[in-house]
Amino acid sequence: MAFENPTREEIGDILASAGNIAVVGLSDKSDRTSYMVAYAMQLKGYRIIPVNPLVxxxxxxxxxxxSLAEIPEPVDIVDVFRRSEFCPEVAREAAAIGAKVLWLQQGVISQEAAEIAQEAGMTVIMDRCIKVEEAITMRDRTRSPK
Known part of the structure; x- marks a missing residue:
């Protein structure tokens, strides 16, 4: 069965109820896409938890x-800014911490990661930018700060 992302309405529901978003591969450099996207989400009221073994x-x-395993609190969404070949391991780590959603950023596609996450009961979103989806799905909704 071919992978299919949730509907825009379902993505809106996911974002409306999200508390903590762990951003795997978040750069500390402000000119990087991961930083800009995480910063924009933070400005929208989302709690961002950076995950980067080099920082x-x-x-x-x-x-x-x-690592995800070091995070001492629940994670709703694991947003991944890593190359596709690293995503299966991230999916295993996300499943191990009980995350609800595995979100692979735009340009990141891994059928193996999707299968791992789905088998663990997680919702999977692939090849979509969380910032763009937030802008599209939340424009008509009111988000309550967490």
């Missing part, structure tokens, strides 16, 4: 973790 400092004012 020991805070990013966007939040403690950066080296």
């Amino acid at each position: 020991d400092d805070d990013i966007l004012g939040e403690k950066c973790y080296h």
